[in-house]
Amino acid sequence: MIDLPSTPSFDLSGKRVLVTGASSGIGLACATALAEAGGDVVLAARREDKLKEAVEAMTARGWTASALQLDVADVLEVEVSVADRGPFDVLVNSAGVARHSPATETTPEDFDAVMNVNLRGAFFVTQCVAKGLIDAGKPGSLINMSSQMAHVGGVDRAVYCASKFAVEGFTKAMALELGPKQIRVNTICPTFIRTPFTEATFDNPDRVRWIEEKIKLGRTGTVEDIMGAVRYLASDASALVTGTSLLVDGGWTAD
Numbered sequence: 276m277i278d279l280p281s282t283p284s285f286d287l288s289g290k291r292v293l294v295t296g297a298s299s300g301i302g303l304a305c306a307t308a309l310a311e312a313g314g315d316v317v318l319a320a321r322r323e324d325k326l327k328e329a330v331e332a333m334t335a336r337g338w339t340a341s342a343l344q345l346d347v348a349d350v351l352e353v354e355v356s357v358a359d360r361g362p363f364d365v366l367v368n369s370a371g372v373a374r375h376s377p378a379t380e381t382t383p384e385d386f387d388a389v390m391n392v393n394l395r396g397a398f399f400v401t402q403c404v405a406k407g408l409i410d411a412g413k414p415g416s417l418i419n420m421s422s423q424m425a426h427v428g429g430v431d432r433a434v435y436c437a438s439k440f441a442v443e444g445f446t447k448a449m450a451l452e453l454g455p456k457q458i459r460v461n462t463i464c465p466t467f468i469r470t471p472f473t474e475a476t477f478d479n480p481d482r483v484r485w486i487e488e489k490i491k492l493g494r495t496g497t498v499e500d501i502m503g504a505v506r507y508l509a510s511d512a513s514a515l516v517t518g519t520s521l522l523v524d525g526g527w528t529a530d
Contacts (some may be wrong), residue, residue: 282512283511283512283514284314284510284512285312285506285507285511286313286510286512286513287309287313287314287316287365287506287510288312288313288314288508289313290313290361290365290509291313291314291315291317291361291362291363291364291365291407292309292310292314292315292316292317292363292364292365292366292367292368293316293317293319293343293357293360293361293363293365293366293400293404294306294316294317294318294319294347294366294367294369295319295367295368295369295370295396295400296319296320296347296368296369296370297318297320297323297326297329297349297369298318298320298321298325298326298329298373298421298468299320299472300323300369300468300470300471300472300498301369301465301468301472301498301501301528302318302320302367302369302370302420303318303329303468303498304339304498304499304501304505305367305369305420305501305502305505306318306329306333306367306462306501307333307452307502308501308503308505308506309367309504309505309509310333310339310340311336311511312506314339314365314509315340315341315343315410316333316338316339316340316365317340317341317342317360318330318340318341318343319342319343319344319345319346319347319356320344320345320358320370321346321364321369322422322524323342323344324504326342326344326377329342329343331392332467340352340426341355342510343360345390347368347370347396347397347399347400348391348392348395348396348477350395350399351461353396353399353403353472354399354403355406356399357403358403358407360383361403361404361407362407362408362410362411362413362415362416363407363408364402364408364413364414364415364416365415365418365509366400366401366404366415366416366417366422367417367418367419367420367505367509368396368397368400368417368418368419369420370392370396370397370400370471371392371393371420372386372388372389372391372392372393372474373389373432373435374389374434374435375431375432375435375475376431376434377407378431378432378433379436381433381434382443385434386434387432388506389435389438390434390438393435393439393442393470394438394441394442394445397419397442397445398445401417401419401445401449401460403415405449405453405458406503408456408458409453409456409458410431413512414456414459415457415458415459416458416459416461416508416509416510416513417449417458417459417460417461418440418460418461418462418463418505418508418509419442419446419460419461419462419463420462420463420465421439421443421462421463421464421520422435422439422440422464422465423447423464423465423466423487423522423524423527423528424436424439424478425440425442425462425464425520426438426443426445426464426520426522426528427527427528435446435503437451439464442462443462443520444516446461446462446520447518448489449459450517450518450519451518454517454518459508459513459514459516459517460517460518461508461513461516461517461519461520461521461523462516462519462520462521463501463504463505463508463520463523464520464521464522464523464524465488465496465501465523465524466490466495466496466523466524466527467486467490467496467501467527468495468496468497468498468500468501469495469497469498470498471494474492477495483495489527490524490525490526490527491525491526491527491529492526493499493509493525494525495525496498496523496525500523501523502507504521504523507521
């Protein structure tokens with residue numbers, strides 16, 4: 276009789292998970308997906324009240340979740356918090372900031388605000404979780420929430436694109452360094468997802484037309500579109516996947 280292979284597990288039982296930017300939007304969706312898969316999820320963000328609501332909703336379903344008030348732009352705070360709560364088997368860096376403007380009108384303050392969270396914050400959170408795994412001698416999966424805008428340009432998005440292109444770069448470099456230790460590093464690159472974070476874009480009819488023309492599947496995204504992707508990358512189902520980008524963009528970048 277033929278010996279059939281077994282599908283690798285998507286189960287995260289026994290895994291410690293850290294999700295930043297977890298108080299709403301994509302971050303909350305990722306935390307939900309990983310808690311539902313059995314992970315012991317720490318939801319991190321600046322808004323303590325929203326974190327409390329999310330944790331209460333998750334524990335009411337019998338999932339394991341706790342809150343961590345955290346500003347990812349504060350590297351010292353990150354170091355202390357990750358060391359105190361870790362080691363984490365899985366990281367999802369979903370904290371993000373966008374300040375859109377024409378490149379010729381971008382201020383240094385807006386530039387720094389975006390880079391401090393999207394790049395500096397993501398880099399050092401990833402670094403701290405990786406250190407914890409190395410010290411514990413454990414494998415892991417580190418996931419950075421990037422963007423389709425890390426692969427293309429966009430009007431009024433020069434700084435945002437720059438931050439996400441940079442995330443792609445350090446993700447690949449860290450994947451090379453950490454691979455021998457069985458620590459995987461990847462990105463998820465969503466298209467425009469309807470969240471409170473993107474309300475201003477969807478309030479602009481011209482931008483909505485531009486978005487819908489570019490997305491080959493003919494619709495914008497929802498947070499549910501990201502949940503399967505993050506569970507895949509967090510689990511053993513993606514055990515041979517590292518240093519790559521999972522584009523959830525409806526075909527935007529297929530041109």
